[in-house]
Amino acid sequence: MTDKDLSSYGIAGCIDVETTGLSPYTNEIIELGLVLFAFNRQTGKIIEVLEEYTGLREPVCSISWGASRVHGLTKRQLKGKDLDREKIASLLRQAEFLVSHNARFDYAFVAPFFPEAVAKPWYCSMNGVSWRKEGFGSKGLQSLLVDHQIAVARSHRALDDARAVVALLGRHDRTGKPYLTALLTGRPLANKTFRKAAATANKK
Numbered sequence: 001m002t003d004k005d006l007s008s009y010g011i012a013g014c015i016d017v018e019t020t021g022l023s024p025y026t027n028e029i030i031e032l033g034l035v036l037f038a039f040n041r042q043t044g045k046i047i048e049v050l051e052e053y054t055g056l057r058e059p060v061c062s063i064s065w066g067a068s069r070v071h072g073l074t075k076r077q078l079k080g081k082d083l084d085r086e087k088i089a090s091l092l093r094q095a096e097f098l099v100s101h102n103a104r105f106d107y108a109f110v111a112p113f114f115p116e117a118v119a120k121p122w123y124c125s126m127n128g129v130s131w132r133k134e135g136f137g138s139k140g141l142q143s144l145l146v147d148h149q150i151a152v153a154r155s156h157r158a159l160d161d162a163r164a165v166v167a168l169l170g171r172h173d174r175t176g177k178p179y180l181t182a183l184l185t186g187r188p189l190a191n192k193t194f195r196k197a198a199a200t201a202n203k204k
Contacts, residue, residue, distance in 0.1 A: 100122065
């Protein structure tokens with residue numbers, strides 16, 4: 001960051017997880033990616049990526065066939081792996097808010113592990129931007145990346161998807177404003193009801 005007035009900048013985090021399946025009641029995180037980035041509070045412009053983390057985790061439960069088909073991760077690859085929870089918690093504490101594409105899904109898996117995540121407002125880049133009004137036929141991440149000509153090294157892997165969301169939010173809408181601006185004009189998802197749902201999921 002080169003601007004003299006650092007107070008005009010904020011720090012946010014983009015988070016993505018890969019899991020053993022779709023239910024936070026019976027499935028687990030097996031990969032977590034987190035991108036910490038700086039943005040201009042006034043313009044919504046994403047300035048730079050400050051730090052990244054990615055880690056794998058060996059689950060207790062089995063990986064469903066459907067999930068493995070999407071992300072390609074197997075129990076053999078995850079053997080003995082675990083997340084650096086202190087590092088993740090440190091990054092989460094630095095973020096003013098968190099962004100995720102399908103935030104309700106990611107939140108439900110992340111919240112039981114990290115109280116630091118529960119304490120932050122969450123914004124959903126999938127539902128928090130009017131993608132169809134912007135002229136796009138799908139709000140799915142991979143479709144939006146194709147539409148915006150954003151290339152990723154690997155689809156459906158945590159860090160690659162988190163990086164892609166940050167890149168997407170840095171693009172401009174029809175009015176010339178970054179998508180991040182539109183996202184932040186909406187209400188965050190981290191309300192009491194949202195947190196209660198995640199707490200319930202943790203009591204399995």
